[in-house]
Amino acid sequence: MKTDYIGKPTSRVDGALKVTGTAKYAAEFSADGLTYGYVVSSTIAQGTIKKIDLEEALNLKGVLQIFTHENVSGLAWFDRSYKDEDAVAGSPFRPLYDKKIRYSMQPIALVVAETFELARYAASIIKVEYTTESHISDLKENIPNSFKAPKGKVGFKPPVSRGDAKEAFENAPVKIASEYIHSAEHHNPMEIYATTVVMEPDGKLTVYDKTQGVSNCQAYISKIFGLSAKEVRVMSPFMGGGFGSGLRPQYQLFLAVLASLELKRSVKVSLTRQQMFSFGHRPASVQQMALSASPDGTLQSIAHTAYGETSMFEDYTEVVVNWSGLVYQCENVEQKYDLVKLNTYTPLDMRAPGAASGFHAIESAMDELAYALKMDPLALRLKNYAERDQNDKKPFSSKALRACYAEGAAKFGWDKRSIEPRSMREGNNLIGWGMATGSWDAMQMKATANAVLTADGKLTVGSGTSDIGTGTYTIMTQIAAETLGLPIENVTFKLGDTLLPEAPLEGGSWTATSVGSAVQSVCTTIKEQVFKLAKKVKNSPFANADLKEVNFDNGEISLKLNPSKTLSITDVMKQSGKVSIEEEATTMPNPIHMLEYSFNSHSAVFVEVKVDEDLGTVVVSRVVSAIAAGKILNPKTARSQILGAVVWGISMALEEDSVVDNNFGRFINHNLSEYHVAVNKDINDIEVIFVEEKDDVINPLGIKGLGEIGLVGVAGAVANAVFHATGHRVYNLPITMDKVLGLSE
Amino acid sequence: MLDFFKQASGSHETTLAPPPAEPAEVRLNINGQQHTLQIAPWVSLLDALREYIGFTGTKKGCDHGQCGACTVLVDGVRINSCMTLAIMRDGQEITTIEGLSHGKELHPMQKAFIDHDAFQCGYCTPGQICSAVGLINEGKANNLEDIKELMSGNICRCGAYTNINAAIIQVKGEVQS
Numbered sequence: 001m002k003t004d005y006i007g008k009p010t011s012r013v014d015g016a017l018k019v020t021g022t023a024k025y026a027a028e029f030s031a032d033g034l035t036y037g038y039v040v041s042s043t044i045a046q047g048t049i050k051k052i053d054l055e056e057a058l059n060l061k062g063v064l065q066i067f068t069h070e071n072v073s074g075l076a077w078f079d080r081s082y083k084d085e086d087a088v089a090g091s092p093f094r095p096l097y098d099k100k101i102r103y104s105m106q107p108i109a110l111v112v113a114e115t116f117e118l119a120r121y122a123a124s125i126i127k128v129e130y131t132t133e134s135h136i137s138d139l140k141e142n143i144p145n146s147f148k149a150p151k152g153k154v155g156f157k158p159p160v161s162r163g164d165a166k167e168a169f170e171n172a173p174v175k176i177a178s179e180y181i182h183s184a185e186h187h188n189p190m191e192i193y194a195t196t197v198v199m200e201p202d203g204k205l206t207v208y209d210k211t212q213g214v215s216n217c218q219a220y221i222s223k224i225f226g227l228s229a230k231e232v233r234v235m236s237p238f239m240g241g242g243f244g245s246g247l248r249p250q251y252q253l254f255l256a257v258l259a260s261l262e263l264k265r266s267v268k269v270s271l272t273r274q275q276m277f278s279f280g281h282r283p284a285s286v287q288q289m290a291l292s293a294s295p296d297g298t299l300q301s302i303a304h305t306a307y308g309e310t311s312m313f314e315d316y317t318e319v320v321v322n323w324s325g326l327v328y329q330c331e332n333v334e335q336k337y338d339l340v341k342l343n344t345y346t347p348l349d350m351r352a353p354g355a356a357s358g359f360h361a362i363e364s365a366m367d368e369l370a371y372a373l374k375m376d377p378l379a380l381r382l383k384n385y386a387e388r389d390q391n392d393k394k395p396f397s398s399k400a401l402r403a404c405y406a407e408g409a410a411k412f413g414w415d416k417r418s419i420e421p422r423s424m425r426e427g428n429n430l431i432g433w434g435m436a437t438g439s440w441d442a443m444q445m446k447a448t449a450n451a452v453l454t455a456d457g458k459l460t461v462g463s464g465t466s467d468i469g470t471g472t473y474t475i476m477t478q479i480a481a482e483t484l485g486l487p488i489e490n491v492t493f494k495l496g497d498t499l500l501p502e503a504p505l506e507g508g509s510w511t512a513t514s515v516g517s518a519v520q521s522v523c524t525t526i527k528e529q530v531f532k533l534a535k536k537v538k539n540s541p542f543a544n545a546d547l548k549e550v551n552f553d554n555g556e557i558s559l560k561l562n563p564s565k566t567l568s569i570t571d572v573m574k575q576s577g578k579v580s581i582e583e584e585a586t587t588m589p590n591p592i593h594m595l596e597y598s599f600n601s602h603s604a605v606f607v608e609v610k611v612d613e614d615l616g617t618v619v620v621s622r623v624v625s626a627i628a629a630g631k632i633l634n635p636k637t638a639r640s641q642i643l644g645a646v647v648w649g650i651s652m653a654l655e656e657d658s659v660v661d662n663n664f665g666r667f668i669n670h671n672l673s674e675y676h677v678a679v680n681k682d683i684n685d686i687e688v689i690f691v692e693e694k695d696d697v698i699n700p701l702g703i704k705g706l707g708e709i710g711l712v713g714v715a716g717a718v719a720n721a722v723f724h725a726t727g728h729r730v731y732n733l734p735i736t737m738d739k740v741l742g743l744s745e
Numbered sequence: 746m747l748d749f750f751k752q753a754s755g756s757h758e759t760t761l762a763p764p765p766a767e768p769a770e771v772r773l774n775i776n777g778q779q780h781t782l783q784i785a786p787w788v789s790l791l792d793a794l795r796e797y798i799g800f801t802g803t804k805k806g807c808d809h810g811q812c813g814a815c816t817v818l819v820d821g822v823r824i825n826s827c828m829t830l831a832i833m834r835d836g837q838e839i840t841t842i843e844g845l846s847h848g849k850e851l852h853p854m855q856k857a858f859i860d861h862d863a864f865q866c867g868y869c870t871p872g873q874i875c876s877a878v879g880l881i882n883e884g885k886a887n888n889l890e891d892i893k894e895l896m897s898g899n900i901c902r903c904g905a906y907t908n909i910n911a912a913i914i915q916v917k918g919e920v921q922s
Contacts, residue, residue: 011859018867019855019874021802021842028801056762116796117787118765125762190806190814190868190902240804240868241902273807469866469903640862640905647904672811672900679897683906 005478009636027194037269038119040109045665046135057122089152090314104666105278135665146338159335168301168332172292184658191240194270195256212246213505236496242468244349277670280348289365318354352708363436363716389598398695400628404604408626412606421727432725438603438713442704444589448501449518462494465503471637483523485552509705522585541565601629616740630704642710649714651678776844793831802842813899816872823879842871857912865903
């Protein structure tokens with residue numbers, strides 16, 4: 001048996017736990033005397049609470065306490081105590097802080113009762129009087145009040161312009177200019193946000209939270225409630241989907257801890273699905289794109305402006321426009337990114353934040369330009385292929401986008417496409433083929449992992465990261481098993497616990513690169529230790545050998561040149577009298593490489609749609625997604641990640657729309673029946689291709705991360721396919737039947 | 746309903762809320778085991794399973810019958826357990842995800858879900874599996890289009906649909922052969 005697991009399709013190591021219902025999520029932990037919290041949400045978007053009448057609710061037997069701004073005090077004063085690792089510029093939201101209402105569905109009270117049903121009932125009879133003030137909720141209408149997006153968020157790069165895009169645009173022979181509007185989207189992971197705080201007998205807290213970063217939550221709670229790290233242990237062994245929604249601590253965490261400390265009881269607070277629309281979301285945006293080219297298709301200018309919404313209290317930023325200066329070769333680029341303050345909760349990173357919406361505009365505009373040039377859309381992309389990152393003036397560590405275009409197009413049959421819109425048909429369906437490019441950053445963060453090898457040849461590796469469904473448990477187990485040459489069933493990976501060494505937030509597609517590097521490093525150190533011991537055992541076949549001259553495979557060490565000379569790891573441990581070997585390692589990206597190179601993953605997406613000519617309904621019948629993201633650790637789980645991301649792209653393009661009723665400043669479709677996400681019936685053939693991409697620079701594993709790249713480009717490709725099918729370009733997402741038929745914009 | 750509008754519009758008229766529901770005895774037959782509970786009639790079957798018995802394999806995704814995460818089998822028929830009160834199922838045979846496997850021996854549908862990587866975060870998975878088992882019981886899933894239609898009550902936000910369908914087709918084939 002070979003133990004070279006990296007790159008091999010491997011079933012999830014936590015699969016059995018998930019299919020039997022034994023994997024436990026945040027709301028599924030219990031404790032003696034557990035109490036239940038239920039959140040009351042504001043019904044207005046701007047104003048103050050005049051009166052909040054709790055009497056009737058408090059009189060119910062079994063209702064323990066109701067927390068409001070009137071009885072919560074004594075917490076941290078300064079904004080810095082409420083800032084978390086993913087915080088943006090401004091003042092973080094403080095639940096139950098004062099009588100001010102800053103957005104609709106703001107949490108205004110927490111009822112704690114002996115049962116969930118009683119807490120819910122009590123919440124329903126609380127009477128609230130407001131002084132209502134006028135709210136601001138329309139993004140487009142308020143663009144005149146926009147301001148330059150400030151710095152303040154880790155990883156946010158302000159846009160950079162180069163050359164003179166205005167002049168080039170004026171002088172260019174072929175040009176297009178368009179505006180794109182995206183509705184807000186909500187992450188809506190299937191698991192509802194929940195926190196279970198277990199009050200231990202010694203007064204310490206064990207907090208089971210739905211989060212993409214246990215240490216982020218531990219620090220947040222400690223700072224606000226004045227606790228030491230030792231008094232708060234945060235755990236999140238399983239997370240029922242995140243997509244970015246768990247990058248910042250959500251308000252149920254604050255409320256559950258508050259109640260637990262005040263009542264000296266264990267408390268569980270679950271939000272409702274409706275309340276899943278009461279915190280972060282992908283911001284609505286308005287984008288303006290202007291492109292110009294010479295008749296042969298060479299880009300002369302790119303001008304990209306984006307207006308994003310933010311809250312009244314914080315300035316959320318994401319990278320929307322910078323991508324247009326990155327993906328195509330062009331000397332004249334103008335980028336602008338402004339924010340508009342609305343009565344809404346602060347937006348929050350949602351899968352491929354900035355890129356998902358930015359690329360929709362860029363790639364739709366490139367398609368429009370291709371038609372203006374009477375040129376094949378793929379040929380236009382190849383004509384303007386960027387060999388270097390012109391934004392940062394650096395070479396890419398690797399870029400196999402050409403292979404994505406070639407292999408994706410071949411698999412899709414792009415060469416059989418007739419360029420004219422409305423030229424392909426199947427009965428009453430107009431057929432359209434569209435394509436788009438995608439890119440995402442390949443980032444690595446500082447991460448630490450520890451590992452213990454015991455005398456029985458079992459290895460336990462740990463790092464305080466998350467598995468939000470991405471397959472972290474599995475790929476880390478693969479990396480550890482292969483590095484030390486152990487059968488995979490002898491390796492256990494632990495995560496989601498603040499007792500483990502610290503890992504970065506699980507986001508940005510950097511977990512595989514960051515935590516994977518730390519796991520590889522710590523296992524390499526253990527391997528070196530084992531080999532040192534192996535050299536010293538009696539009659540060791542490796543007495544004069546170097547580590548490079550041996551293989552670690554299937555629990556045995558053997559000489560490469562003479563594989564019959566072997567020693568098992570368990571024998572080495574036994575003969576050396578070792579009970580265990582324990583190590584810890586921290587890894588960081590190579591700082592010199594960081595300065596010298598740009599690191600990006602890329603994709604080419606090809607989409608077929610069928611549009612009913614009379615009804616305007618759009619079915620995505622076929623997708624080919626070709627991905628260049630370095631080495632693929634586990635093709636089985638990696639494929640699933642890309643499949644899921646394509647589903648997200650289809651959902652974004654055709655369905656998702658958090659509708660604001662500007663009369664009330666409120667998301668009115670705040671449930672899963674009216675906020676549409678793709679269901680089984682909406683999804684047809686999806687083909688995933690991972691193109692070969694060798695990268696010796698990025699990290700020793702040669703990996704780039706896959707969480708976001710599969711989504712980027714999909715919405716643009718769908719929109720372009722709809723144009724090809726119908727000859728009518730829909731600029732605003734989602735592309736619904738009314739827009740396809742030209743009945744609305 | 747009237748109270749809701751009064752509250753929403755900021756009215757402060759005093760309303761006399763009805764008293765909370767009182768506990769009563771409910772007997773639930775779950776996975777072949779009898780459970781006698783003292784619970785109020787307003788407890789949903791979903792909450793009875795998760796909060797009063799500790800069968801947390803059945804998931805709450807919306808509490809409104811819109812997502813399918815809470816799907817269980819009642820007398821072999823798939824239902825949303827959030828849309829039924831526990832007391833309404835007194836005496837009926839309830840099968841949850843915990844009842845599909847026997848010790849370490851997984852149900853063929855559970856095995857197929859692992860083989861086809863038909864999940865990512867795993868939260869909708871128990872509901873998908875119970876729904877898929879119910880679907881095969883119904884004898885309706887005769888082709889891919891049927892499966893897609895009849896599994897559309899179970900949302901998977903991770904987007905594992907194509908793999909879920911592959912798993913169901915595999916098990917369906919095994920059942921027929």
